[in-house]
Amino acid sequence: MFPFHAYWDKSATVTDKGMQKLPIGTGSAELVVVKYPAEAGGYTPGDTWDLYVGKDHRVQAMVYHRGGDKKPSVVTATWAGYKKAGPLLISTEHRGTADGKPLHIFITDLSVKLAGSDTWMKAE
Numbered sequence: 001m002f003p004f005h006a007y008w009d010k011s012a013t014v015t016d017k018g019m020q021k022l023p024i025g026t027g028s029a030e031l032v033v034v035k036y037p038a039e040a041g042g043y044t045p046g047d048t049w050d051l052y053v054g055k056d057h058r059v060q061a062m063v064y065h066r067g068g069d070k071k072p073s074v075v076t077a078t079w080a081g082y083k084k085a086g087p088l089l090i091s092t093e094h095r096g097t098a099d100g101k102p103l104h105i106f107i108t109d110l111s112v113k114l115a116g117s118d119t120w121m122k123a124e
Contacts, residue, residue, distance in 0.1 A: 001090070002049065003059055006034045013037075022052055022061050023076050024096050029054045029061070038067065058082060059091065073099055085123035086112040092123070 006012060017031035029052035038046040046067020054060045059079040066073035081093030094105040110123035 002062075003051065006049065006051070009036075011037060020052065023050070023063050024061050024078055027060075036067065058089065061096075075099075075103065077103055077105070081106070083110060083123035085110050086114055086121045088112060090123065 006014065013035045015033045015035070017033055019028050020031040021028050032051045032053055034049040034051065036045065036047045048065040048067065050063040050065075051059050052061040061076070061078050064073070064075040075096065075098045077094040077096030079091040079094060081091060082089050083092050084090075090107070090110060092107040092110060094103070096103045111120040112123070113120045
């Protein structure tokens with residue numbers, strides 16, 4: 001859901017860096033850098049999110065750099081397993097590394113309920 005957050009959040013600086021090699025896997029994509037100010041914003045102040053966006057406008061990979069005073073952290077992961085849940089297209093599979101250690105995040109049994117509706121729509 002982070003791409004929605006980046007779009008809605010006005011405190012971040014968003015920069016298009018053009019076509020770049022993917023940080024994980026092969027190929028290239030448009031690099032969009034989302035940088036939060038050091039004094040406030042993001043999950044921690046100073047966070048940077050590098051989103052690699054494909055020609056289909058889907059995030060293919062990302063690199064997260066933690067900001068602030070805590071120990072620096074870097075997460076590099078693919079975005080795959082896209083499923084449509086109502087009007088949303090959501091990545092349900094992320095593989096990569098977090099601070100050099102293997103990472104696997106996945107979402108199962110995904111459903112959405114639109115505002116004003118009583119019905120849940122299962123992602124497919």
